Amino acid sequence: MKKNITALALAAVVFAACNNGAQKSGDQQQDSAVTAGDAMKHETPADENVTEIKPQFTEVDAKVAASLKPVIDHYIHVKNGLAAGNAAETAAGAKAMGEALGKVDQSAMTPEQQKLYAENEEDLKEHAGHISKNEGNIAHQREHFVQMSEDVYELVKGFGSGQALYHDHCPMYDNNKGAMWLSETREIKNPYFGDKMLTCGVVKEVIK
Template identity: 45%
Template sequence: MKQLFPGLLIALSIILYSCGENASTAKKEQSSAEQAAPEEATEVKQVKASFTNVDANAMAYIKKITDNYLQIKNALTAGKATDAGDAAKNMGEAIKGFDKSLLSADQKKAYDVQEAGLKENAEHIANSTNDIEHQRERFSNMSEGMYALVKAFGGGKTLYHDHCPMAKDGKGAMWLSETKEIKNPYFGTKMMECGSVEEEIQ
């Protein structure tokens, strides 16, 4: 009996140690799962345009401005300052040609708030084909105006509101994209995938 007792103690110790290890492993696995879960659970916010009764011809102007904006974005992403300048020039012309008489009073008010800023930023980008960093700085301002415009009118297609926390010396900047895949216009090939999708705008 005396010889059996130490054996039982050893066996019990092994069982307890083993359970402790399993519990510890399970806890680690649970902790890892909890850390991974928020990323997987992140959902992109769905946004609908405020105005649903926009005249078809007015919407064609908005779509043209949006398409020019996206061309600027894609050119900056590819590091092509000249192409960005050309697209910005086209955007300026589209803004000038917009027949605002097609808009209702409320719609015109919403558009007018953004028009001057979009024009000014388009001019700067068009005239700075030798300075892509200045173009990118102006593009961040333009993106704020386009975001407000698209939230009001839509862009004629599904758009994604993206954000990069590293842009503008760590202050962060947003942009709109026609694709869900992140392609950063502020860093291009240096940090192409830096950023995240914040909203999907219909």
């Protein structure tokens, strides 16, 4: 009983913070507020519900892993730029990510690995291009970051990343449709709202 009360208390703190932030940011479409009850329909209430998952491919060639690492690193660069509200830094990270994608070594991938990579490669290049070319429009960068995050998530679930990455979820982005992102730290730093609601979100999974 005590454990359940603690979980509910943690949820109340998280969603109250999200709602307070939303009330301060009515100038953007995605900043519409939701009630705590609405938010809890989308989110698990406590850290204890974080699921640990292992990458799909148990054997990844060292050359493949080494060439994918810069892609993941620059994705994190983009994420941190958005969380900081720095569109120029975000654009720089996306440009570097696009260059890294052009250097991924597919020669040692298995057919199954090649298939997974091919399913996400072109989308990633497209979104990296949009983000890199919109240094003056952080809202547009965030729109493309939504799908970029989904694509990188699929790659990390498949190939791993050589480090623990946390799958986080923001329930309020895009008029409460929600969006996910990956983070190198357990601490929530929301790339969709930046300092307006920096700690709004919940850790759903850890991939390691």
